[in-house]
Amino acid sequence: MLELNRIAVFGGIYSNYLALDAAVLNAQQQGVDALYCLGDLGAFGPYPERVFPLLHEHGVQCIQGNYDHSIGNGLADCRCGYTDPGDNYFARISYEYTFAHTSPEHRTWMKSLPEQLPLQFGRYRLVLCHGSPRKTNEFLWESTTSTHFLDHLAASHGADAILATHTGIKWHRRLANDRHFVNVGVLGRPENDGRTNVWYAILEARPSFRVEFVPVAYDFRRLAAEMRSEKLPDEFIETVLTGWWTTCLEVLPAKERRRGRH
């Protein structure tokens, strides 16, 4: 079996098949051993069915996000973990659209995805998960997650590095004994920094653990136009066009919230 020393890891795709296409191409050009996605394949964007052929064609190994679990099991909502009624309003619109436009075949496939994936990466034992290894929809923000909590998570899950997504904003913390926590960011929408690009991560195991966050430019105007033609909320389209989040703000901690505009 091929030893993995350089991999590309995508976070939530949120139906942004245009960004996924660009990210796959980018990762292949950079020469990686394998491609992974940490779940939340649908949501937010248009035409959820367009994501699946890309994932299958390029052999992207996926784990299950809270969205995939909900869609796959036909649950009533996405279990994104929002507390604000406004966020839940938009989450519902998005969920109903995505559910209605995902085929039974792909729902079944999402239902079958693993919640997490252990992976030997060079000399590092990785645990790939969606939110955290203990809870799929747990938010682990950079500014509200203590280092000793991450030490605990890594030790209790036998991980040298934990890879997660879910919050939508990338970050990396180096822990004691060459352990790591990496939030790989998301391909689905920009990360509330006023830029239209999205992000994924390339990881290297040699000579030692290294994370490179890769910005992905894609045809965001086309995505916005398609979202408009599918009558998805203007607030979502504004985010795609401006790079500033307009929804899901309630769950942001103070530091992350201050970096945004809204």
Next chain:
Amino acid sequence: MNIPLPILDTPAPVVALSHLDDLWFQVGGTLCNLECRHCFISCNPHNHNFSFLNLEKVRRALEESVPLGVKEYYFTGGEPFLNPDMVPILELTLQYGPATVLTNGTVFREESLTRLSRADEASRYSLEFRVSIDGFTAADNDPIRGAGTFDRALRGVRQLLAHGFLPIITVARMSDDADDERLLEGFVQTLRSIGYDRPRLKILPVLRLGAEVERGRGYRTEECVTPEMMNDFDQSRLLCHHSRMVTDRGVHVCPILIEAPDAWLGATLQEALIAYPLRHHACYTCYQYGAICANPSSGRRDA
């Protein structure tokens, strides 16, 4: 007057601590410059039932919390900013992890906020302020929190904004039939009018303990958590499932029950990692509303 908390003599479900995520500090004791009519531990300017925690006591608990892998730290009272050590305590905590302080917003000193703003900038972690205001007009708020407190709390919010903070305004739902959407809309307007253009809000249920028993009502006999109610219930909704509270007397199960003798679990965090039976009516409120004390950024815990 302290109304003793009765322990239910009916069978009570037992909740084990899964992991100590949130560590609370009763840093202001029960001393407060205000005397709110719904305060569940009846804090007031003369209530010395619990004392301030000093910097050394907090430091010891922070040190003990590291090997336990605590994720976030919360500070409450009483009014935390009456504690002369409050600024150094928050400065120290921000070296360990994220800190949230629950305040009435009426006693901020400019030099304290300047120091805290610097500490926040220097830390990788967030310092969150939660300011309690219980109505979006003085006419709604002041009868609950005291004359003039609405204006004083809004001045505190403006001070926080001027120092770059984005406080979370917490609002107690003062009646069962309160319209949350109307409350939120009213608060958004009020806060925008003082220059808070992206207000953060959190509505909390009242706890029918302490002063609230006289203002509203106490718990009814049937308002308790029974073992049957735990079937298919996600225990992670309960605070005692992932939190503990440090006071000047030791470690208690949660911020709500510090006055209940059975809620004192030990002198150290290690001793307090034991399971707890839900033998109080107040547990019913936590059961109903779930993780009421945590910040929204900690996420819903019921999925």
